[in-house]
Amino acid sequence: MLVTPKERFQQGADGKANIEAFRSLLEKGIFQKAADQAMLEYHRLVHTNAEPNPNGALAGYYRLLGAQEFLQTLIKLADPHITVANVQRESLNHRA
Numbered sequence: 001m002l003v004t005p006k007e008r009f010q011q012g013a014d015g016k017a018n019i020e021a022f023r024s025l026l027e028k029g030i031f032q033k034a035a036d037q038a039m040l041e042y043h044r045l046v047h048t049n050a051e052p053n054p055n056g057a058l059a060g061y062y063r064l065l066g067a068q069e070f071l072q073t074l075i076k077l078a079d080p081h082i083t084v085a086n087v088q089r090e091s092l093n094h095r096a
Helices: 005-010 015-028 030-048 054-075
Strands: none
Touching (some): 005 015, 015 030, 030 054
16 A cells, blocks of 8 residues: 555654644744745745746746645645545436
């Protein structure tokens, strides 16, 4: 069975300690302050180094989007994995 990086972080001998330490870091607020400042700095760097054409602007947009997705993944690293189950719904019998 394939174990995801998130599962490796949450499981094993250090899993519970990892989750508690990471949640403690998030609750202190310093992580959010640092993440906000890092995103602002990254935004500045992307803007400063962007090519002055539509393709450069689009590339910068995708770089910022990727950074935001990475940050959201990092923040949710200690959250439990939720599996969404498909619910079978009965349909109408159109032959009746």
